[in-house]
Amino acid sequence: MSDHDIHSAHAHGPITRAGDIPEHDKHDEHDHNSHDHGHGGIGKYLLVFLALCGLTTMSFLTYSSVWPWRDQPHVGWAFMMAVSCTKALLVVLFFMHVFWEANWKYVLTIPAAMMAIFLALMLVPDVGMRTRMVSQERALRMARTSDVLLMEQAAEAKVLAEPAH
């Protein structure tokens, strides 16, 4: 399909262009403007803005003491990712005008998004699982949860704080 398009564009392009480039472009631009004004409008942008602010506050809630699942980080992560995806969708659809665009939007965004997902997935075996099987030497030098615990114990023990006081 695209081959055919390019071909036809090449075949007819110069003939059209010889006529009225400025008029064509102007008309196109104007058409586009009225098209967007029909859907967009400042009110809608402000509404999206308020939604984005509200969503940011919502993801910030997971950090505050109001959040009821503080002991289960996975709940917060899933929630925040959902909020982020919603925010991203709002920005793409309305601020980037994708909501009002023609079907070319799918041609550009879907393959890019799929490749992005594949890219991350392909990293999982070599990078994500890199610490499942490691040499003993590396295991000895690698930071572990036990190191954090050790430091927390050291902080609680207050070995040095006492004699100084």
Next chain:
Amino acid sequence: MNASATSLPHGHDGHSHGQDDGGHHGHLTLQYQPGLPLSRGKLIMWLFLSTEIMFFAALLGSYVVLRFGAPVWPKPHHVHLSEPIGAFNTFVLICSSVTIVLALESARANKAGLAKMWMLLTLLLGTLFLGVKGYEYQAKFSHGIYPQAPRSRIYEKPDLYYGSAVRERLGEPAIIDKLKELDDTPADKLTPEQVSARGRLQQVRKMVASPEQQAFDLAVVADQVMPLPTEGPGGSHGGGGEGGGHGGHVSGLNDIFPWLRLPAVIPGGNMWASTYFLLTGFHAIHVMVGLIVFTILLGYKLGPKDAGKIENAGLYWHFVDLVWIFLFPLLYLF
């Protein structure tokens, strides 16, 4: 996609438009259009953005994979990240996204002055974002958190390597002089906090030099040099040591004597620093490019003729905002 594969130059032959030319025909007078139904600049911007999607997806994907594959990852307050500051920066970027959209709308409505005002505001908000980012970077640098040695003073665990690094630093001639000076200073010339810290520092020096040191001793040393801040009761804790001296928490020796700059322990801190600076650094570069574009655009009239330029700059800027929308929770709240 193309309506006019067989059309004449001024194509009014209504038969040729395909069924997939969605959303574009309310009237029957068809226009010949070579290629996709959008301007060349916009098409190229979108193609560029699709490569950018993959670029940041690679970075974010590696971050997520590295983070969840790591046996231990520092908590945000371990690495002196302030969630409120991050949320503020998110807010700044969202605001700038709105102002650039309003600049575009004003330009299309032939209100060039208003468009310029919104554009200037976008530029200022972007600069504010970078300023806050710089302030945050400074908080990392002042705690010895850099992406790489020798500037980075972060050790992964309080082991023998850490102990010898502390010993080495304490043995540097400049530090020996400073320590002697500190020991000779009469107590009434120091604050009570400094006197207490001096006593602890003397014991740390003994502990590090002792031949019978044990794993726990080194953990004590690491805790004295730069404690891993414990999470406060919900959102009220100071969010790390930016301001120093937040209530109830003991400051580390590095905070009390900034010249000391002893190696510190943050388990998982090195990988964290690498990913943090890479992600936020590339994002900051994108912000800078956006600011340059806005500065150039401010030289134009910003009437309806320049709307295309503003639209493309805006598309780029929204993308930068989009990346931050994912970066903020991933870096600050996970």
